[in-house]
Amino acid sequence: MSIGPSMPLRLEKPEGIDLAQAARYFGARGGADAATQALLEKCAVPLLAAATPRAVWLEADPDSLTAAGILAGEDVAKHLEGCTAALLLAVGIDPKNHVLFVQSHVPAHTQLSWVLACNTQFGELSRMTQFKDKSAKHPDNVNGGLFTYPVLMAADILIYNADLVPVGQDQTQHLEIARDIAGRFNGIYGDTFTLPEGYVPASGAKIMSLAEPTKKMSKSDTNVNSFILMTDDKDTIVRKFKRAVTDSDGVVRFDREAKPGVSNLMCIYSTFTGKSNDEIAAEFEGKGYGDFKMAVAEVTADALAPVQAEYGKILADKGYVDGVLKDGAERAARLANRTVSKVYRKVGLLQLDK
Numbered sequence: 303m304s305i306g307p308s309m310p311l312r313l314e315k316p317e318g319i320d321l322a323q324a325a326r327y328f329g330a331r332g333g334a335d336a337a338t339q340a341l342l343e344k345c346a347v348p349l350l351a352a353a354t355p356r357a358v359w360l361e362a363d364p365d366s367l368t369a370a371g372i373l374a375g376e377d378v379a380k381h382l383e384g385c386t387a388a389l390l391l392a393v394g395i396d397p398k399n400h401v402l403f404v405q406s407h408v409p410a411h412t413q414l415s416w417v418l419a420c421n422t423q424f425g426e427l428s429r430m431t432q433f434k435d436k437s438a439k440h441p442d443n444v445n446g447g448l449f450t451y452p453v454l455m456a457a458d459i460l461i462y463n464a465d466l467v468p469v470g471q472d473q474t475q476h477l478e479i480a481r482d483i484a485g486r487f488n489g490i491y492g493d494t495f496t497l498p499e500g501y502v503p504a505s506g507a508k509i510m511s512l513a514e515p516t517k518k519m520s521k522s523d524t525n526v527n528s529f530i531l532m533t534d535d536k537d538t539i540v541r542k543f544k545r546a547v548t549d550s551d552g553v554v555r556f557d558r559e560a561k562p563g564v565s566n567l568m569c570i571y572s573t574f575t576g577k578s579n580d581e582i583a584a585e586f587e588g589k590g591y592g593d594f595k596m597a598v599a600e601v602t603a604d605a606l607a608p609v610q611a612e613y614g615k616i617l618a619d620k621g622y623v624d625g626v627l628k629d630g631a632e633r634a635a636r637l638a639n640r641t642v643s644k645v646y647r648k649v650g651l652l653q654l655d656k
Contacts, residue, residue: 392609402627410638411458452479515546527542533613567598
């Protein structure tokens with residue numbers, strides 16, 4: 303079993319899925335040219351006729367340990383992982399045709415990360431925007447895991463020789479350093495890793511915070527009104543959109559610089575309706591922001607409703623979710639171990655016969 307040409311990789315953290323991530327799933331169904339959309343659909347919807355895995359879906363649970371420096375209890379951690387897996391299954395990931403697993407269940411990721419770290423420069427990691435931002439936000443917890451996190455993400459990608467990695471605009475720097483590390487390793491030890499390409503969907507490329515529309519929407523934000531979770535009920539969604547920051551202009555038109563809040567709502571509305579900015583502006587011409595916010599809330603809630611219903615059914619069957627993750631880890635390990643063995647041979651690390 304292997305990942306063939308143009309096989310995509312998706313990484314998710316185990317805290318759940320917010321609207322910014324959800325928009326990429328829904329956006330993958332439209333807004334791209336036919337060839338690109340076909341690639342993205344391998345990652346976003348099930349391919350029932352597929353005989354081999356079409357994508358690797360990874361819950362990057364060790365990554366989350368860099369955020370707070372506080373380990374969640376065992377029951378909490380298992381619950382978070384199960385919830386995220388259930389959400390991915392609910393949006394249409396078919397475990398028969400996709401590999402869905404938790405990162406910490408495949409030790410080869412951290413094994414490769416160490417080798418890659420020895421081929422990564424301190425200056426490269428020091429320049430990473432996410433490290434700078436999180437260090438400034440949490441000066442009391444600037445840990446080594448946060449600093450070397452881009453190397454672990456590079457290992458997550460390169461270990462499967464993925465060709466395509468759908469990313470948000472804020473993650474392009476991490477993909478760039480993964481390519482740099484892979485290129486450097488290939489230059490020293492010969493062709494080993496595929497240099498992955500990134501894709502930022504035109505629709506839902508970067509959903510911003512509802513409270514601070516110049517910032518990316520993030521479920522880790524301390525302001526719960528700044529983000530929409532895929533599990534939020536309709537009343538919660540409506541309440542959050544009603545509180546969304548706009549401006550005093552009162553006109554629905556797209557202008558990221560002058561009207562970041564309204565532009566963000568237009569981006570969300572476009573993701574779920576497929577309408578262009580001009581069409582949205584025409585639809586709400588002469589109407590107030592109250593009508594517009596309610597419309598955005600309605601289409602968002604309607605789009606998430608079937609996913610939430612399926613999520614409830616899947617989450618109720620804990621044995622099924624655990625089985626999917628166990629099977630996914632075994633399948634992923636076979637692919638990952640093969641890459642690590644190849645890397646170990648090239649760098650000269652002794653391996654015992656199995």
